[in-house]
Amino acid sequence: MPSTHRAVGPLRVLLVLLFAGLVVAQVAVLPPTLASLADDEPDLAFLQWPALAFSVVELVCVQVVIVCTWRLLGMVRAGRIFSEAAFVWVNAIVATMVVAWALALAAFVSVSVLVDGPGLPVLLFGVVLAGGALVLLMIVMRALLRQATTLRADMDAVI
Template identity: 80%
Template structure:
């Protein structure tokens, strides 16, 4: 049990650091970087604001997943993870990841039409595939949680 609590504590510390890093990226790094790129490439300057909005929304999706994960960790610590309350957070994770994937797919299509070289479209295609795998993995994990929750409630009824 103590190792589980240490792992939960360490994971929470890392989640806080990740969340803080994403806030810094949204507020300080992305706007400045995209403004610099717009100055360096005037032909693509019109993409500055769409790229900024896209990036901030994608990072916001990651932040929502972090908050939901934090809530699920609290349920693990309290030994309530196998309850119906966990599905609110898991469903939010699945739908948020699906929305982020749809946005990424839209960016992939847009960039593929806009860019002539294969580099960026291939990179986005790889990221899109990895994102799709993560979404489907979360769907499978939700189904496993559902089965474990049913089994736990059946065992509680027997005992």
């Protein structure tokens, strides 16, 4: 467990940097980039605002996962990760990832219908596949946490 505690600090630093980078992307990078793309491709200019809304909501989903992960890291550091309280944060992560995946799926379907050429639809299809894999991985990890929590409670009862 000591090596786990040593990893919590650097991981929190990286989470703060990632969160800050996502805020910068939402506020300063995405709006001008999508405006520029709309100017360069007038046929697709109508997608500027839906793409901005989609991108911001997806990044907010990532930020929610970061906050939940931060809280779980606090529980790891305090030695309370194998408790029922952890499932609030894990369930929030799973739910947020499902929302993000559903939005990516909707974007894939919409873009496949609206856009000529395979580039963007293929990219979004890859995002949908990767997102689905991540959601299922988190569901498996939640089940493993449930088993470990049950075993921990059983061991505490025996001791």
